[in-house]
Amino acid sequence: MITINEHYLKLQASYLFSDIARRVTAFQEMNPEKNIIKLGIGDVTRALPQACVEAFHQAVDEMASDTGFRGYGPEQGYDFLRQAIAENDFRARGADISSAEIFISDGAKCDTGNIQELFSQDIIIAIPDPVYPVYLDTNVMAGRTGKYKDGRYEGIVYLEATKENGFVPQLPKQKVDLIYLCFPNNPTGSTISKDELKTWVEYAKENNALILFDAAYEAFIRDESLPRTIYEIEGAKEVAIEFRSFSKSAGFTGTRCAYTVVPKECRAFDKDGNIHHVHDLWNRRHCTKFNGVSYPVQRAAAAVYSESGKQQTAELIRYYLRNADLICKEIKALGYEYDGGENSPYIWIDGKRNSWDFFDLLLNSTGVVCTPGAGFGSCGEGYIRLSAFNSYENVAEAMTRIRRELG
């Protein structure tokens, strides 16, 4: 008899985006003349940088001749991209990461979801609340949690991010083995200082734990004092894996390219306490289960690091951050408290009421779509997330409507 992985049955159906879609469709049917503005989804809206498009085209042309053609590439990624990443994203910032420690992939979603399979079944896992749901669901699928009860899974240590702690979770009181952190954060837009990040690195060292650091929104950091990578913290190479993506930094959500840094020193242990290199395990997994990212896509990603690519991606980020500035200014003027928006495309707003009530109020009175915070975890209740990913004109129109209705 073929039997299923019953841990899948514990998963809560994600009603969040289907619920949003259902309410938006109902509203549109009732108000066919109304132009709905979506500030809910975390997907970029602007075209790929020209430098990436040109490199993409050129690489496709190479594939069109027998001499330029490439078949299976190295699973870890082509050297030209791994070297450009190591040089520009790490060594230029004083973080000693080599190209051999970088694994190119088709998404930070896949990598943050797959990494857990390297670790044993009985580890204790700490996950933020609110959270990007992939960290939690992939551990549920793997059988590392108990049942879902009163909004939470048994067996998970939840790291609460609240107004009181500035949406930066505090160190857990109990001992944990694997820690998920995400800064700049999705959904709260909060950031972490070097000193705060240092306490996590120290915790991981003292407790033989490992940090999974999701820096998918690193490109949005404007404050020069903030860490751009966890490897700016001394000793982090031993205890941290970092995830990055071209999705938001260069508009690659539909093109697909990301990478994961697993330093050679990064360690984990077997049952007898012997040290093992996580790098070797991830390399083994990557080579066994992943075919690599296509050559043209890797060429397009490498163009991000050309002179024109750097200018064009900086311009993309500036565009979205200008939207974020406008949202923050208007929300503040309306007397709402918020976090994020400064070094992040997300603005996390205290709606002063139930998340879904605020969602309905915004949709029905202004035609603007947000994301209810409760969909990201129980600490998100009472909040909504607005995203800066839209055209400036749409954001301006959305904020004018919100000012008119809620002001």
Ligand code: PLP
């Ligand atoms: N990590 C976080 C925190 C995200 O918000 C997202 C996408 O929204 C991802 C990772 C996924 O990135 P990718 O498009 O590279 O899979």
